[in-house]
Amino acid sequence: MRLFLLPISTRRSLIYCEKIHDKAPKDRSIIDKVTIKANETWAAWEKDQKAIWDWKKKVTFYGNHALKRIPYEEWGLKTLPSLTAQRRQAIIDGKEKYEVMFPGRYLKEDKLPGILEKLAKERQLMHRSKLMWSVIIMPFTAPFMLIPVIPNLPFFYVLYRAYSHWTALRGSKFLEFLLKHNLPKPTSSLALDEAYTAGLMYPTRQLSRAAPKPTEEQADEVARVVAQQTNNDTEDVMVLQRWNGKLIAEQFHLPDMEVEIERAVEQVEKSIKSKEELMEEKLELEKATGTAGERAQDLLPDHITEKIHEEAEHVAEEAKKQAEQGVKEAKVDAAEKKQGN
Known part of the structure; x- marks a missing residue:
């Protein structure tokens, strides 16, 4: 099973677990079936134009905004599987192999254990507490059932948050168990290095996709500029672009990864620096592999541009x-x- 540790900035990383193949309908648990049904209903509401006062589209619009505010760390932990008795024994017996892929030029391997341990343990108490409070609050949403036409939205929101905290807590315990057994195996990925470098060299997804793959010298130079911008690790610097999530997801054939990266980048961007500072840093990185102040995109052949x-x-x-x-x-x-x- 592949895990990905993706640095969003020089201090914050997203963990993402490759999805296990979908189970056959007959093998799905009740929770799996309810989750699939809820996702299908939500998607249908987003397109529904016949509801009175367009309430379904309004609910999904504001609901999606609320979902964006859920911390990306929680979303990342939710991608990890549950620690079932069967999986626990397989890990102990060494029957299951796990690796964590990361861009070696933008995340040093010796930092991986500390980052993974922090992701596994730091939020457990919070998720456990909020899960408990969500369950306590549920009965108090019962009066909203009396509202005609519209379903009990407060109840379903609290139910969803309880489920979200439960799955994140479950994922953190799985990761903690892996670390106790000296898993997963760190694997520096050249493909991730190239994707990160291209994302920092060029200003758009289209240019990054069409341009030749960055050379090792270019990757080293961009990584050097990133390290320089941190001012001896005293400042947090973005290393991943929002639009680059699609390219990384395509590289590893993991379409669900795209939205996780975009959400994480958006949250980290808002929290660390102003838009102007981010643009200045990005421009400096685009010039890192150019000459005489030119940007990488200025050196591309005319037929590409x-x-x-x-x-x-x-x-x-x-x-x-x-x-x-x-x-x-x-x-x-x-x-x-x-x-x-």
């Missing part, structure tokens, strides 16, 4: 068409509702 511009124009045109179609559909719906009244 022309291709990027063509793709950007195509995307903009498609977005414009979709927006126009959405306006037309909205007008038709409004007319139909007016006729119905």
Whole structure:
């Protein structure tokens, strides 16, 4: 099983566990079935345009904003599996292999044990306490059942938070058990080094995707500039871009990883520095592998940059068409509702 330790900044990292293959419907637990059903319902609500006062779309809109505020550390721990008796014995017997992949140029291997132990133990007490309080609060949400049409949203929110704290606590205990048995095995990933370096060298996903892979010399230079920006480890510096999450997820064929990275980057960016400071640091990194003040993107061949511009124009045109179609559909719906009244 592969775990990923992804530095978001020079001081904060996201843990992500590769998902175990989905179970067959007959082998799913009640919790698995309820979770799948809840996800399907939420996705359907996001698209529903027929509910009275559009309450379903409003609930999902504000609900998604609330979910973004859940700490990325909690989301990361939730990706870890539960420590079942069978898995516990397999770990003790050495029958299951675990490795933790990380970008070696941007996260030193000797720091891994401390980071993993902190992720495993630091939040256990908090998740246990909040799980208990969520369960205590649930009965007090019962009066909201009397509201017609709309379901008992406070109850389902508290239920979800209880489930979220439980899965995060479960994941932290799994990670703690792995560390007690000297697992997982650290594996420095060249692919992650390249993805991080490209993300710091170029300003957009399109340029990063189209450009040649960074050389080892370029990766070393960018990593050196990052270390320099920390001012002898006294400052926290971003090393991962939000848009780069998609490229890393594609690299390892893990689509669910994208949203986890984007959420973590957004939260860390907001907490450490102003937008202006982040832009200044990013520009310095883009110039790290250039010459005479040029950025890495300025050194790309013309055919690559022309291709990027063509793709950007195509995307903009498609977005414009979709927006126009959405306006037309909205007008038709409004007319139909007016006729119905």
